Amino acid sequence: DVKVTQSSRYLVKRTGEKVFLECVQDMDHENMFWYRQDPGLGLRLIYFSYDVKMKEKGDIPEGYSVSREKKERFSLILESASTNQTSMYLCASSPTLAVHGEQFFGPGTRLTVL
Amino acid sequence: LAKTTQPISMDSYEGQEVNITCSHNNIATNDYITWYQQFPSQGPRFIIQGYKTKVTNEVASLFIPADRKSSTLSLPRVSLSDTAVYYCLVGDRVKAAGNKLTFGGGTRVLVKP
Numbered sequence: 001d002v003k004v005t006q007s008s009r010y011l012v013k014r015t016g017e018k019v020f021l022e023c024v025q026d027m028d029h030e031n032m033f034w035y036r037q038d039p040g041l042g043l044r045l046i047y048f049s050y051d052v053k054m055k056e057k058g059d060i061p062e063g064y065s066v067s068r069e070k071k072e073r074f075s076l077i078l079e080s081a082s083t084n085q086t087s088m089y090l091c092a093s094s095p096t097l098a099v100h101g102e103q104f105f106g107p108g109t110r111l112t113v114l
Numbered sequence: 115l116a117k118t119t120q121p122i123s124m125d126s127y128e129g130q131e132v133n134i135t136c137s138h139n140n141i142a143t144n145d146y147i148t149w150y151q152q153f154p155s156q157g158p159r160f161i162i163q164g165y166k167t168k169v170t171n172e173v174a175s176l177f178i179p180a181d182r183k184s185s186t187l188s189l190p191r192v193s194l195s196d197t198a199v200y201y202c203l204v205g206d207r208v209k210a211a212g213n214k215l216t217f218g219g220g221t222r223v224l225v226k227p
Binding site: 004033035040041042043044045048058059090091092097098099100102103104105106107108 | 146158159160201204208214215
């Protein structure tokens, strides 16, 4: 059974802290994605990676960075967390960059920044 | 990525068929239509995708008219466990869309007993 796991389901951090969100997939997919989900705004793409060490900005990259040192792992970094980054963060992996390609999502991390 | 419009919410009863229509007037020639389902506290799950006419799998059917400016996801004989948010996504490749990939607000389907 395919699996995408995220390091935490719930996380509470303080303003200004550096935050790491980890995502691991076991499907040997080339492509991995980070989204945030907010009420009324749906899911918005933050960054994606199409190979190890390769990354591209998505819709809303400001305030975020990413790291992909190994194929199975994609990390989202909040350099200095702010309250407007309180959100649900979802990681996904896919064998393709086609929009219509199936993406496999993790369970999400609900981040609260105080 | 083509702009999509879906109803915000729909109510149904167990055993009924649920049809959710997504409008995408500016769909491009190479765009496909994809639907995802999301349960509370979970990530979205791929349901079905298609390019034209009708596609059916064990979960749902997708109807796409000839002009492709809309599509309808059909869930046959729903049960309480089909209560979820359903997202319509229209596009080709992420990079062709300027790296923009947004799942819109979706349609919240509530199945009642």
